[in-house]
Amino acid sequence: MGADFKVAILGAGFAGLCMGLKLQARGETTFVILEKADRVGGTWRENIYPGSGCDIPSHLYSYSFEPNPDWPEIFSAQPDILAYIESVVEKRKLSKHLRFNAEVTSAAWDDDAGFWRIGLADGSSVTAETFVTAWGQLNRPKLPPIAGRDDFAGAAFHSAQWDGSVDLAGKRIAVIGNGASAVQFVPEVAKVAESLTLFQRSPNWIVPRMNRPYTAEEKARFRAQPEVMAKVRGDIFEMAEARLEAKRAGTAPVEEVPIPLAHLHAQVADPELRAKLTPDYEIGCKRVLISNDFYPALTRPNVELVTEAIARMTPRGVVDAQGIEHEVDVVIYATGFETRSFVGDTGITGVGGLRLSDAWIDGPEAYLGLSVTGFPNLFMLYGPNTNLGHNSIIFMIEAQADYVLQALEAIAQAGPLSVKQEVADAYNAELQKALAVTPWAGSCTSWYKTADGRILNNWPHTARAYAQAVERFDLEAYDVMRAVEVA
Numbered sequence: 001m002g003a004d005f006k007v008a009i010l011g012a013g014f015a016g017l018c019m020g021l022k023l024q025a026r027g028e029t030t031f032v033i034l035e036k037a038d039r040v041g042g043t044w045r046e047n048i049y050p051g052s053g054c055d056i057p058s059h060l061y062s063y064s065f066e067p068n069p070d071w072p073e074i075f076s077a078q079p080d081i082l083a084y085i086e087s088v089v090e091k092r093k094l095s096k097h098l099r100f101n102a103e104v105t106s107a108a109w110d111d112d113a114g115f116w117r118i119g120l121a122d123g124s125s126v127t128a129e130t131f132v133t134a135w136g137q138l139n140r141p142k143l144p145p146i147a148g149r150d151d152f153a154g155a156a157f158h159s160a161q162w163d164g165s166v167d168l169a170g171k172r173i174a175v176i177g178n179g180a181s182a183v184q185f186v187p188e189v190a191k192v193a194e195s196l197t198l199f200q201r202s203p204n205w206i207v208p209r210m211n212r213p214y215t216a217e218e219k220a221r222f223r224a225q226p227e228v229m230a231k232v233r234g235d236i237f238e239m240a241e242a243r244l245e246a247k248r249a250g251t252a253p254v255e256e257v258p259i260p261l262a263h264l265h266a267q268v269a270d271p272e273l274r275a276k277l278t279p280d281y282e283i284g285c286k287r288v289l290i291s292n293d294f295y296p297a298l299t300r301p302n303v304e305l306v307t308e309a310i311a312r313m314t315p316r317g318v319v320d321a322q323g324i325e326h327e328v329d330v331v332i333y334a335t336g337f338e339t340r341s342f343v344g345d346t347g348i349t350g351v352g353g354l355r356l357s358d359a360w361i362d363g364p365e366a367y368l369g370l371s372v373t374g375f376p377n378l379f380m381l382y383g384p385n386t387n388l389g390h391n392s393i394i395f396m397i398e399a400q401a402d403y404v405l406q407a408l409e410a411i412a413q414a415g416p417l418s419v420k421q422e423v424a425d426a427y428n429a430e431l432q433k434a435l436a437v438t439p440w441a442g443s444c445t446s447w448y449k450t451a452d453g454r455i456l457n458n459w460p461h462t463a464r465a466y467a468q469a470v471e472r473f474d475l476e477a478y479d480v481m482r483a484v485e486v487a
Contacts, residue, residue, distance in 0.1 A: 006030040006128065011034075015382050019132050048162050056075075060395070063088065069229055113127075132379050141333075143335060159334045168189055169193075173195070179334060182334035186303075200306065318331070416481040
């Protein structure tokens with residue numbers, strides 16, 4: 001008996017939808033996109049905090065095959081990005097392949113049948129010849145292990161699980177964490193709060209957000225002349241690629257980093273506050289953030305920056321390492337995401353019952369960020385070491401989806417395929433060697449790397465170099481899984 005589908009896709013964010021759209025464009029009809037929520041959008045469905053937006057210009061942070069002449073501004077906000085995603089799904093009539101409220105809880109390779117058995121949270125299951133995961137890297141909110149955290153008596157939530165029912169107007173608010181999300185929502189929350197206390201573990205390098213609205217004339221020209229819009233996208237891409245080389249030179253001492261330091265000095269006059277906001281690590285070691293209003297927000301009279309470590313929490317608020325209790329009504333955690341497992345709570349087993357969690361006991365890794373030995377016909381979009389610090393992940397996702405299309409053709413001809421262990425090992429050894437000389441390997445701690453220094457998330461080269469690496473599917477890199485091999 002055959003599988004229900006040729007391809008099952010986990011997730012209806014940018015990556016999963018891209019895979020579905022490319023399958024559909026190729027004429028494939030036997031595929032399904034399994035989404036745990038009740039609508040599409042992925043991270044742009046979930047991150048609804050005030051000020052949420054993207055730090056890649058919209059004409060590049062969108063599908064190359066679905067340009068949008070009506071982006072309202074250079075860097076678009078969350079509602080506009082989500083509306084774009086939904087409009088593409090509607091325009092391409094992809095809904096018939098979407099299954100909502102279908103959370104994948106397990107996926108097991110059936111050695112005898114030669115396909116995937118995928119279990120869902122409601123107890124049902126589907127089978128598919130090929131399983132494509134598009135679960136993203138930043139969708140499992142992480143709460144800090146602060147003593148007494150559960151004792152706090154007020155409202156508390158993570159920025160990625162924004163509680164819109166909590167009225168923040170006139171409240172005393174503590175924000176724990178100051179990364180990419182906090183940089184966006186702190187300026188908005190500070191406008192309505194009685195007071196806002198920001199607990200900072202380490203400062204960020206921040207550069208200006210060169211944003212502006214597109215004029216009606218520009219949008220009209222984009223609609224009338226698609227080649228103009230394509231050139232805008234191409235120019236943004238080339239500028240982004242050039243930034244990577246600038247970051248490779250990012251080992252300069254703090255005083256030699258002109259743009260972010262000039263930005264800080266221009267917006268923060270108080271030397272004491274400025275010192276607290278000046279990183280002591282090389283630029284690029286952590287994610288470089290973009291904002292025009294974060295620094296000014298910290299100079300507001302109702303905002304306090306605390307750089308002392310947090311000792312514990314009480315029913316009334318947060319106690320710092322100096323023993324000072326900061327009494328607040330609301331705590332917002334901007335403490336990032338769990339980024340090590342990639343799979344969250346999804347149990348995945350491959351040949352002979354091999355668990356992916358065991359295969360990744362020393363950390364996630366995959367050949368080209370796509371394939372793991374012992375897991376036939378499993379391909380990961382936005383998998384290990386495919387994150388970027390300089391360019392659009394949508395470009396990477398499109399390149400990966402095209403690779404999977406080639407893999408499907410090979411599978412149809414040869415049978416189930418699993419990447420060879422020696423090929424994967426050689427690839428990942430070379431990858432870590434290249435990563436060792438990037439700014440991410442610097443002195444700071446970051447979500448990019450483990451305590452022992454292995455960088456699990458990022459791609460070390462240009463986005464164009466990745467597209468070239470996955471341009472051609474190499475059947476010689478894979479073993480054909482004959483029945484006798486898995487008996």
